[in-house]
Amino acid sequence: NAGxxxxxxxxxxxxGQEARLRCSPMKGHSHVYWYRQLPEEGLKxxxxxxxxxxxxxxxxxxxxxxxxxxxEGPSILRIQQVVRGDSAAYFCASSPRTASYEQxxxxxxxxxxx
Amino acid sequence: xQQVKQNSPSLSxxxxxxxxxxxxxxxSMFDYFLWYKKYPAEGPTFLISISSIKDKNEDGRFxxxxxxxxxxxxxxxxPSQPGDSxxxxxxxxxxxxxxxxxxxxxxxxxxx
Numbered sequence: 395n396a397g398x399x400x401x402x403x404x405x406x407x408x409x410g411q412e413a414r415l416r417c418s419p420m421k422g423h424s425h426v427y428w429y430r431q432l433p434e435e436g437l438k439x440x441x442x443x444x445x446x447x448x449x450x451x452x453x454x455x456x457x458x459x460x461x462x463x464x465x466e467g468p469s470i471l472r473i474q475q476v477v478r479g480d481s482a483a484y485f486c487a488s489s490p491r492t493a494s495y496e497q498x499x500x501x502x503x504x505x506x507x508x
Numbered sequence: 509x510q511q512v513k514q515n516s517p518s519l520s521x522x523x524x525x526x527x528x529x530x531x532x533x534x535x536s537m538f539d540y541f542l543w544y545k546k547y548p549a550e551g552p553t554f555l556i557s558i559s560s561i562k563d564k565n566e567d568g569r570f571x572x573x574x575x576x577x578x579x580x581x582x583x584x585x586x587p588s589q590p591g592d593s594x595x596x597x598x599x600x601x602x603x604x605x606x607x608x609x610x611x612x613x614x615x616x617x618x619x620x
Contacts, residue, residue: 398551427606436512436597436610437552450605485551495540495601497608499551 396421398488398500399468406506413473413480415503419488426469427487427497428461437485443469476507511535512600514611522619527585529614531598534579538600542608543572543583546595555596556583588618 399418407413419426424445429437442450443463454461458476463469473480483504487497513532521527529543539560544552558565558572558581565572571584585592598611 400551425606427608429608429610434612436514436612437599437608439607439609442606450607453607487551489606495542495557495608496554498554499544501549501551 398423398486398498400484400486400500400503402503403501404504404506406508407476408508409477410475413476413505413507415471415473415484415486415505416468417471417486417488417500418468419486420490420498423488423490423498425489425491426463427489428469428471429485429487431483431485431502433482440471473505476505478507481505481507510612511538511609512598512611514598514614516614517612518615518617520617520619521588523590524587527583527588527592527616527618529583529585529596529598529616531581531583531611532579533581533600533609535600535602535609536579537602537604538609539603540601541572541574541581542599542601543570544597544599544610545592546597546613552597585616588616590618590620592616593618 428440431437439453441461458474460472483502485502486500542557543555546552556570574581595613597613599608
């Protein structure tokens with residue numbers, strides 16, 4: 395499967411715990427984007443990363459959320475001290491180059507905070 | 509602020525007929541528009557796109573029309589097939605950044 399991989403597909407966390415979401419881009423893609431979809435809403439941009447660099451984090455909440463895309467390994471979206479409002483589907487997308495409008499999405503991680 | 513708007517959240521259409529989905533945007537800086545299709549429990553799949561220098565793009569059964577003066581675009585699917593039943597998202601971007609702004613989506617149900 396050469397598509398964008400995300401894991402876990404489903405994640406349940408209690409309030410106050412940490413959530414780690416992983417994304418492996420398509421082979422040959424070095425640009426990763428994270429989006430969040432709240433119930434009954436469209437996808438909202440969170441952050442855009444290239445290897446070892448955060449390019450645009452204008453959509454990230456100021457606290458508790460962080461993202462990285464290390465030289466080796468998947469991109470990680472980390473949510474500390476989760477709250478019920480963090481319950482959503484988190485999608486990762488990748489593209490092969492800068493300013494590529496056609497982003498290829500993974501299947502998403504559905505986070506439920508109890 | 510919702511820069512990309514999709515009204516009429518759901519649409520039912522008979523197999524073989526045309527499905528028309530509409531999308532309006534407010535940001536005049538948008539210069540590239542895309543439609544994505546999404547099945548339950550899957551990620552969005554790219555369907556078709558259009559640059560702001562064009563007013564129409566066609567790919568098989570799918571055609572996207574862009575009216576820049578009205579800040580409006582539409583997706584036509586003809587003929588509609590049962591496998592087209594999904595949620596369709598309109599998205600837009602500017603050449604200044606890599607963010608996609610999405611609408612809330614339209615649920616399409618194609619009745620066999």
